[in-house]
Amino acid sequence: MNIKPAVVSAIGLFQKGREELQRRHQEKAKKTQGNLRGGNSGCMVGDTVIGKCHRVSLARLEGIDQPVDAKSQDIFDAGYLNEEVWKRNLEVAWDGPIKYEEQTPGKWSVTSGSGKETLVTFSPDTELGRWEDGGNPANGMEFVPEVGLEYKIIVSDSQGLQKFYKPRPNTDNLCQTGHYSMKKGIPYILVYAYHSMASIPGMAWWWSRKKFNIPEDVKKLNPFKVEFKIGWENGSLYFLTGKGERVDTLITAEGIEEYYTLVADMKEQKALYTRFKSKEYDLSDAPFDHCNYCPFESACDETEDYQVWLDKIQLIVENSKR
Helix, strand or coil: CCCCCCCCCHHHHHHHHHHHHHHHHHHHHHCCCCCEECCCCEEEECCEEEECCHHHHHHHHCCCCCCCCHHHHHHHHHHHHHHHHHHHHHHHHCCCCEEEHHHCCEEEEEECCCCCEEEEEECCCEEEEEEHHHCCHHHCCCEEEEEEEEEEEECCHHHHHHHHHCCCCCHHHHHHHHHHHHHHCCCEEEEEEECCCECCCHHHHHHHHHHHCCCCCCCCECCEEEEEEEEEECCEEEEECCCCCEEEEEEEHHHHHHHHHHHHHHHHHCCCCCCCCCECCCCCECCCCHHHHCCCHHHHHHCCCHHHHHHHHHHHHHHHCC
């Protein structure tokens, strides 16, 4: 028997498909340019911004997305796969209708200082619900959401260790999930999944043991999931850990709305608000400086002039495509 190797390249086809999907995504994004995005959620706590950097949200409002390299795209792909796994299991377990992303749109608007309205649009990952009055959609009954889900994938071992041994949601994820909850009027669950298996020997493992109080007999980190249930009380967000422990935060419904108003005002006034400071939902210092991992960091280092800053970040994006 003689069989020649395939002429086509599987990886080549994958890359071609990815490029086409990216092109379609960019075309779709153009239709909502000028809208604020739910995926870029933050909160004002006094004069401090927490959650997603307001300048990154401003860039998106101006139609400039952060550049995405192949590594970042692989991480996004892993996130899509994670969502598909959740979808497959939920459809077996949930006794009722389920809606996903584009089936769960939401929108509201903020009013800037001049009175101009800017639309805020969002599409949560999943909503579990029921049909109105227990009826059938074929009879015109409407879908009534009961619980929302927002999925996040853990791609680094250090984040995996933190989420497993000292469970704590990321502040930007918390703002995003809280945003969806308050605007949909239903409870939401923020779920993290770690699909790897880490064995960290030597000094790094010793450091991790000390930082996260890992028992001596533990040699590796296995796949796991952890959830945080979002609740609201008097306009303030709190969450329940997987053990049912309540944790109060400084995130408020008013603060989330103020965050989006701030971003809209920056665009209208052509003025940058003070640089982002990496703070957690209780205003404690974040474990790392988010700016150090932002492709727009150099632009913020070099200027506070609005138009110059825009030109610089646009150039960063264009150079990343070369």
